[in-house]
Amino acid sequence: MTLKEKQLEFIIYCVENTAERLGRYSPEVFNKLKELGALDDYIKTFYDTLHTQGKAYIVDSLLEYIYHRDPQWLPKDYRPFQISTNEGGKSC
Known part of the structure; x- marks a missing residue:
């Protein structure tokens, strides 16, 4: 899998979870x-770091x-600046 394909898969992950x-x-x-x-300037740019983080942090x-x-x-x-502690909850 190429880096571009990995980034696209990660973008989908980010969008779905958000x-x-x-x-x-x-x-x-x-x-x-x-x-x-955010897609180019944040998710793709910081892919190397972001993809190592947990779902709650990323969202x-x-x-x-x-x-x-x-x-x-947003709601x-x-x-x-409030990191969610409950990945399943809707802390927004």
Whole structure:
């Protein structure tokens, strides 16, 4: 598997898990991450580090990325800098 294929697989993982946390559809999350530049400027750029982290950390870091660029898109009760301790829960 090439690096490009691994990155694409990881992007899908990131989108799916972020969508699950937010209770939104994956295409909606994908489009927002693409619009904000997260796919290329964050996920691909920091792939080497991000893919070694746990699901909660990855999703929390993407929520932080979104928060600093379009906070109104996130749930009203979302608060930055709070790492989730419950991977299955919806801590947003």
